[in-house]
Amino acid sequence: MLNAIDKQVLKEVADLEGIPKGAYNIRKNGKLLGREVSASINIETNEKGDGIIIDIKPGTVNESVHIPVILSRAGLHDTVYNTFIVGEGSDVTIIAGCGIHCGGKESEGHSGIHEFQIRAGAKVRYVEKHIAIGDGTGRRILNPTTKVFMAENSQVEMELTQLGGVDEARRYNEAVIGPGAVLIVTERVMTEKDQRAESKNEIELAGTDSKANIVSRSVIKDDSSQDFYVNLTAKAKCYGHIECDAIIMGNGINQTVPALRALHPDAEMTHEASIGKIANDQLMKLMTLGLDYDAAVNRIIQGFLR
Amino acid sequence: MLELKNILFRTPESDAGAQSPAGRTIIHDLSFTFESGGFYAITGPNGSGKTTLAKLIMGINELTSGKIIFNGSDISNLPIHERSMAGIVYGFQHPARFKGTTFRDLLSVATGSDDEEKLVEIISRVGICSLDFLDKPVDSKLSGGEIKKIELATVIARNPKVAIYDEPDTGIDLWTIGPMVELLRREQKENKTTTIVVSHNKSFLEAADTLLLIRDGKIAYSGNLAGAVPILEDLSVCTFNELCQGEANAQCYR
Numbered sequence: 001m002l003n004a005i006d007k008q009v010l011k012e013v014a015d016l017e018g019i020p021k022g023a024y025n026i027r028k029n030g031k032l033l034g035r036e037v038s039a040s041i042n043i044e045t046n047e048k049g050d051g052i053i054i055d056i057k058p059g060t061v062n063e064s065v066h067i068p069v070i071l072s073r074a075g076l077h078d079t080v081y082n083t084f085i086v087g088e089g090s091d092v093t094i095i096a097g098c099g100i101h102c103g104g105k106e107s108e109g110h111s112g113i114h115e116f117q118i119r120a121g122a123k124v125r126y127v128e129k130h131i132a133i134g135d136g137t138g139r140r141i142l143n144p145t146t147k148v149f150m151a152e153n154s155q156v157e158m159e160l161t162q163l164g165g166v167d168e169a170r171r172y173n174e175a176v177i178g179p180g181a182v183l184i185v186t187e188r189v190m191t192e193k194d195q196r197a198e199s200k201n202e203i204e205l206a207g208t209d210s211k212a213n214i215v216s217r218s219v220i221k222d223d224s225s226q227d228f229y230v231n232l233t234a235k236a237k238c239y240g241h242i243e244c245d246a247i248i249m250g251n252g253i254n255q256t257v258p259a260l261r262a263l264h265p266d267a268e269m270t271h272e273a274s275i276g277k278i279a280n281d282q283l284m285k286l287m288t289l290g291l292d293y294d295a296a297v298n299r300i301i302q303g304f305l306r
Numbered sequence: 307m308l309e310l311k312n313i314l315f316r317t318p319e320s321d322a323g324a325q326s327p328a329g330r331t332i333i334h335d336l337s338f339t340f341e342s343g344g345f346y347a348i349t350g351p352n353g354s355g356k357t358t359l360a361k362l363i364m365g366i367n368e369l370t371s372g373k374i375i376f377n378g379s380d381i382s383n384l385p386i387h388e389r390s391m392a393g394i395v396y397g398f399q400h401p402a403r404f405k406g407t408t409f410r411d412l413l414s415v416a417t418g419s420d421d422e423e424k425l426v427e428i429i430s431r432v433g434i435c436s437l438d439f440l441d442k443p444v445d446s447k448l449s450g451g452e453i454k455k456i457e458l459a460t461v462i463a464r465n466p467k468v469a470i471y472d473e474p475d476t477g478i479d480l481w482t483i484g485p486m487v488e489l490l491r492r493e494q495k496e497n498k499t500t501t502i503v504v505s506h507n508k509s510f511l512e513a514a515d516t517l518l519l520i521r522d523g524k525i526a527y528s529g530n531l532a533g534a535v536p537i538l539e540d541l542s543v544c545t546f547n548e549l550c551q552g553e554a555n556a557q558c559y560r
């Protein structure tokens with residue numbers, strides 16, 4: 001049931017060789033291509049029919065669920081609303097992501113809205129990769145939204161990656177972090193040609209002793225542009241850190257706007273932000289180890305986006 | 307054999323800040339020959355031009371005039387990586403801190419191999435870096451001593467013909483200095499590495515066959531350590547604390 005393009009997209013988006021093990025839901029061109037549930041992970045279409053509900057039973061450990069999206073029809077703009085309910089004390093990995101294969105002149109796009117209800121003590125690793133391939137000239141558009149609601153002592157680690165190919169991306173991340181809960185977000189974006197990417201983040205440290213660490217790594221090549229906004233708001237005794245680094249190559253432009261708002265006297269918040277060209281001392285070091293200029297640049301970017 | 311022939315380095319006009327007058331000369335018409343397989347220590351006051359000299363040899367700084375001849379060929383115009391390919395490697399005084407790049411990455415660039423066994427072998431040959439370092443990012447979180455150990459290991463990993471270490475002992479604990487000197491000596495003996503160490507540390511000055519004293523961008527002395535003492539005494543500022551043996555010898559070498 002998977003054709004060659006599907007396979008290539010799945011490989012790049014979810015590192016899958018064919019159909020995954022465990023629970024999965026593969027969506028292709030706005031329709032269900034395949035689904036499998038497990039004893040502790042249920043997947044069903046929601047009432048409105050515009051997405052799925054992934055229900056992970058309390059205490060589910062060491063399981064993963066894959067929910068890749070394949071888009072390969074010109075002119076299609078697909079929107080999906082998925083809800084994840086992660087039961088108490090579970091420890092799971094969610095592999096999401098969308099791959100566009102564009103073969104025509106018309107634009108193609110996907111807007112995925114992912115809502116997470118993370119119950120007490122649950123631990124989630126969420127990996128989302130966006131890619132776009134194909135020879136078509138149509139613009140490839142990806143507008144992901146995540147909304148994360150974290151109960152006490154839960155942990156969520158989000159790895160959001162988009163390395164080239166996508167012409168327009170508008171990301172919106174929202175999170176409300178409960179008492180003792182920890183959110184770690186790492187976003188890696190590389191844009192080239194005339195691509196545009198924007199990421200807006202509204203993170204609320206709502207519970208006592210909640211923690212957030214928001215890391216953004218951007219590489220902006222050619223004539224592309226990237227904007228990164230994060231509002232970290234503290235409403236309790238908490239700890240929050242933002243780290244955004246942007247490397248500009250060619251004529252790229254970037255805005256990085258980290259904001260810290262302490263609405264509680266015991267909030268502890270820090271941020272580091274940098275925008276600039278590849279550091280000269282890093283280049284020099286790699287060249288003294290035998291790499292020519294271009295190879296040194298590649299190595300540095302590779303490490304930076306890892 | 308590495309020959310420096312009348313090398314001169316003047317700071318580019320554009321680099322000159324408000325304070326420094328345009329085109330300040332840092333290295334003045336300096337000539338010296340490093341014999342293959344020798345162990346050299348370079349010392350001298352802060353700001354005398356030691357790092358500048360080392361960077362000229364590596365190609366990080368561009369010569370204003372003069373020539374550098376390495377084993378008979380003129381390398382004065384070779385870019386950094388080609389000098390590295392020819393066998394010259396420089397360990398930085400202030401090593402670069404990356405983001406994301408790990409010690410493993412640097413070692414595999416240095417050796418041209420990803421082979422786990424080979425990397426582990428290098429780490430054990432170097433001895434002073436723990437194996438746990440391998441997957442550590444070489445970033446601002448490393449301590450001053452840790453990053454210097456990593457820097458040294460990456461130089462050794464290239465099996466250089468000429469290794470230049472710029473103050474390798476900065477931040478290194480008391481227990482590691484001895485083994486570090488031993489390591490560089492062993493590399494010199496076993497691999498015939500021409501070893502050049504920029505240092506203010508007595509241990510390195512004593513380990514070297516030849517000491518070069520740099521002052522105001524010139525070689526003020528070259529020879530053995532004993533012969534250098536009168537000139538060290540002559541320096542108005544004593545930067546050779548390591549040579550002073552506490553209160554009893556508080557006169558230093560002034």
Ligand SMILES: Nc1ncnc2c1ncn2[C@@H]1O[C@H](COP(=O)(O)OP(=O)(O)OP(=O)(O)O)[C@@H](O)[C@H]1O
Pocket residue numbers: 317318321322326332350351352353354355356357358359399
């Ligand atoms: N590119 C440059 N532009 C302007 N000034 C420079 C440049 N490079 C070096 N200098 C100056 O040259 C002088 C020598 O610097 P260098 O780093 O070589 O000294 P050093 O002997 O290594 O000192 P230290 O013992 O402190 O490491 C200093 O005064 C420094 O400010």
Ligand SMILES: [Mg+2]
Pocket residue numbers: 356357358399472
């Ligand atoms: Mg120096």
